[in-house]
Amino acid sequence: MTTALITGATAGIGAAFARRLAADGHNLVLVARDTERLQEQATELHDRHGIEAEVLTADLSREDGIGAVEERLADRKHPVDLLVNNAGFGNKGRFLEVSMADELTMLKVHCEAVLRLTAAAAGPMRERGRGGVVNVASVAAFVPRGTYGASKAWVVQFTQGAARDLAGSGVRLMALCPGFVRTEFHQRAGMGTDNIPGWMWLDADKLVASALSDLAKGKSLSIPDPRYKALMGVVKLTPRGLLGGLTSKTGRKYGPQ
Numbered sequence: 001m002t003t004a005l006i007t008g009a010t011a012g013i014g015a016a017f018a019r020r021l022a023a024d025g026h027n028l029v030l031v032a033r034d035t036e037r038l039q040e041q042a043t044e045l046h047d048r049h050g051i052e053a054e055v056l057t058a059d060l061s062r063e064d065g066i067g068a069v070e071e072r073l074a075d076r077k078h079p080v081d082l083l084v085n086n087a088g089f090g091n092k093g094r095f096l097e098v099s100m101a102d103e104l105t106m107l108k109v110h111c112e113a114v115l116r117l118t119a120a121a122a123g124p125m126r127e128r129g130r131g132g133v134v135n136v137a138s139v140a141a142f143v144p145r146g147t148y149g150a151s152k153a154w155v156v157q158f159t160q161g162a163a164r165d166l167a168g169s170g171v172r173l174m175a176l177c178p179g180f181v182r183t184e185f186h187q188r189a190g191m192g193t194d195n196i197p198g199w200m201w202l203d204a205d206k207l208v209a210s211a212l213s214d215l216a217k218g219k220s221l222s223i224p225d226p227r228y229k230a231l232m233g234v235v236k237l238t239p240r241g242l243l244g245g246l247t248s249k250t251g252r253k254y255g256p257q
């Protein structure tokens, strides 16, 4: 039986990864800050699918939280075969409206934690000659969109570069770029979603199915859903100045996070 470790496992996209991987028979290590919620989730997934679900409470914006997950990933007696770096959040407001502390927390969770956990997982995976890492970015990586978009652009660049460096080692790395997904994300950040057209919303379970299929195919970048593939095709062809104007008109409050 293989083991998957998922950060931000208790809600939204992370919870969808946990449901799908448990249904496929993987043991799980569930990581988030809310221990009670993690324990309820672990019990439910164990009872429903007969898998082992371990709980690891960790705040990935803190040194001790990242360190605890690094330590678990480096445990060669209990190897992790798939790492899903999914934990993330949004900050409401534009540049200079968001406090510097919140900007830096975002970089810690979206970039430093992803870098360190990917390294902690990929080393032992390379020794075993197999394993996978999914780093959850966003389509916001492809448009000028403040620290959030910049942090997700880093996730894409880092993951694709590392995937290239580890090619042939048996370790697969993939950046996952969702569009809008109905989760707790927007509510937690205090962002309104009323003016996001219905067609732009993706289903978390379908997103995860598509991501895992792309990982199995060996892709280093996954943009699930034909709607967003087409949209990102247009984005690539649009001059950056115009793109910045369009996205700032839309308002960060309502942009793809």
Ligand SMILES: NC(=O)c1ccc[n+]([C@@H]2O[C@H](COP(=O)([O-])OP(=O)(O)OC[C@H]3O[C@@H](n4cnc5c(N)ncnc54)[C@H](OP(=O)(O)O)[C@@H]3O)[C@@H](O)[C@H]2O)c1
Pocket (backbone or CB within 6 Å): 007, 008, 009, 010, 011, 012, 013, 014, 031, 032, 033, 034, 037, 058, 059, 060, 061, 086, 087, 088, 089, 109, 136, 137, 138, 139, 177, 178, 179, 180, 181, 182, 183, 184, 185, 186, 188, 256, 257
């Ligand atoms: N929803 C979207 O439209 C969308 C679109 C593109 C990309 N994404 C990306 O998808 C990922 C998941 O987002 P989501 O929409 O599923 O969000 P969500 O529903 O708000 O879930 C976030 C999860 O991350 C955990 N988390 C948050 N901060 C954490 C921290 N400091 N340390 C450890 N765990 C933490 C939360 O649990 P605790 O609060 O208990 O820690 C929760 O389990 C994020 O990286 C996000 O940027 C989302």
